[in-house]
Amino acid sequence: MTRSWWGWGNVEDAVKGAELKALLERARMLMPGEPTDHEPPDIASLGLPAPRVTAPASLAGLCSADPADRAAHAHGKAFRDVVRNLQGDLRHVPDLVARPRDERDVVDLLDWCTREGIAVIPFGGGSSVVGGVEPRFDDRPGTVTVDLERLDQVMEIDRTSRAARIQAGVFGPRLEEQLRPHGLTLRHFPQSFEFSTLGGWLATRAGGHYATLYTHIDDLVESMRVVTPNGVSASRRLPGSGAGPSPDRLFLGSEGTLGIITEAWMRVQERPRWRAGASVRFGDYAAAVAATRAIAQSGLNPANCRLLDAAEALLNAGADVGGGLLVLAFESADHPVHARLERALELCRDHGGEPSGVTSGEAPGHAGGEPDGAPGDGSAAENWRSSFLRMPYQRDAMARHAVIAETFETACTWDRFDALHRAVTEAARQAMYEVTGTGVVTCRFTHVYPDGPAPYFGVYAPGRWGSMVSQWDHIKAAVSEAIETHGGTITHHHAVGRDHRPWYDRQRPGPFAAALTATKTALDPAGILNPGVLLPAP
Known part of the structure; x- marks a missing residue:
């Protein structure tokens, strides 16, 4: 597969054929005339500026100045990023892309950049949709993007505690591939799962597979190891602790501004064995919201509890509903979950919901993506899941038109x-x-x-x-x-x-802003780490 430099995912998976035809039919409902396709530019035509910095000999083997590399690391994957790429607008690009082989390389890269005042942008899968990986500043002598893709191993598994020590650069599919032979899974499947990394999930406090209970990556962290310009922070493996403010919480969500996450011990789970799911249609949106709230407050903890309003249900699930469509799913590695589904459906019926597509029983866990509760049955839930996984590709196709x-x-x-x-x-x-x-x-x-x-x-x-x-x-x-x-x-x-x-x-509260600024100064005295993210650039 070939990764797209300008848009989402793999070039081979782009929208085409019947899928593109159907998508353009929907586009015609929004705009007059025939949509015109705009081809992405060749990288050679972009005229990228020459790199402003040269890596020292000891680090030169880790660094790339290839135009394709630099272009692919210039933006994230938001709509505005895709559009600017399509229009050849890459006014800010990294000078070099560094790929460390181990933690020692990360330390050496930060030491060099700190000495020279070179900005450093930690880079996981590059799926940011908020400008988190873009060198949007001109007041530095240069910018080095540190891509952690070589740090992609599950280093150790503690079966007794059900935890795994995992390097931060591992992509979602590769992570699950390494856990699967042990009958384990992280069960963290954001929409970007295929093209994002553990380090990226930790640095951005990503939301994943579970719609309730284990919603954020925070819930799955046992300890973390982070390289900062002021030393390496390694927290102790513990199931919980009341010993002062949590060091892990300091780096979770720090978005590459305080250090580079190199590895973490993560709480893993047995792979799901039992699953149950259904779709529930509502004629009234307020009733659909009330039913969803009742389920959220019931303690049933469904793995999937996605409420789609009427427009979302029609556009992305092919369901014509007056009020909304609730996609429900339960799963467990330990016990059947049909009773939980039945109780959730009772709550839905109390609010006028009409269930359909009910499935229940033993089933293998997904390799990726969200649970749908009704795999392969042609239901609205299945249509939603299929659409969910294709949404970023369809977004790119619409941007081109x-x-x-x-x-x-x-x-x-x-x-x-x-x-x-x-x-x-x-x-x-x-x-x-x-x-x-x-x-x-x-x-x-x-x-x-x-x-x-x-x-x-x-x-x-x-x-x-x-x-x-x-x-x-x-x-x-x-x-x-x-x-x-x-x-x-x-x-x-x-x-x-x-x-x-x-x-x-x-x-952000004022006192916390002051504390975060002081922390940034203590850990990154030269202010090189991802300037302008979370805090004003120094």
Whole structure:
């Protein structure tokens, strides 16, 4: 397979044929005329500037100045990144891409960059959608992107404690491949699973497979090892500890600003044996939300509890529902889960839900992706899962045809959801009207907690080639303001990066900002690590 330098995933998996034809039919509903395809440029035509730095002889073998390498590490995989790549707009690129072979190489790279004042951007799979890996600054003598893909091994397995010591550069499929012979799994499957790494998940506090209970990678961490310019931080393996503030919590979500995560002991699980799932249709959205809240507060802890509103259900699950579609799934390695599903369906019926596509029994665990609860039965849940895995590729195809297709997410308490949902939806619609004249907003819950949901919004609107980045930025600013004003978080699992910084600065308490700044200064005195992410660049 060939990784795409400009867009998502593998070149061979791009949208084409009947899938592209169907996608363009949907696009025609949003924009007049025939959509025009825009081919990505050849890398040779980009005219990238010459590297400004040269690695010392001892590190030269780790570093690449190849234009294709530099272009592929210049942006993440957000809509605005894809559009800028398609238009050949790579105004900020790393000077070198370094691939350390072990932790000693990471230490040596940081020592060199600290001495020279060279900015360092830690890089996992590059799937950031918030500007987290982009060298968007010009005041440094150079930038080195440190790609950890060579650190991709499961180093040790503690079967007794059910934990594994894993290097940070391992991609999702490779990680599961190494755990599978032991009958174990991490069971952390974000949408980016195939193209993201353990270190990236830890650095951004990624959300994964579970819609309830084990929602974030935080829940699966036993200890971490992090290389900083001021030394190596290695926390002790413990099931829990009350010994002061958690050192792991300091680096979880630090987004490469405090150090480079090289390995972690992770809590792994037996592979699921029993599964059960169903789809539930609702005629009223408020009732669907109430049913989802009842399940979230029931203690049943479904692995999947995704509520799709009517627009999301129609666009991405092919289900015509008046109020919403709830995709439910339970799983266990220890016991059958049919009784839990039945109780959840009782709660849904109490709120007017109509279940369908019920499945239950022994089944092998997925190699990746989300559980759907009804594998292979042609149900709305199966349609949703298939669409979910193809969404990033379809987003790229729409971008090539000048259609704005992007998402944003948040989380809030249940008591604030109705007001936040109304405000964000209205802000998105108004902003789309101002810059495109029309558009569609969808909403689904990616995760649910006893005290609140994590709403994930989708935006689809006609774009103007050459103006799509500014169009999207206008929409994004409007919805971000609505989220912040109505008590949501600027991000539930996409991270802060550079794109969310203005709203994160307002969300973050002042004393904590001062403490984080002091921590940054102590661990990274030269300010070389990912300048501008989480904190203003020094």
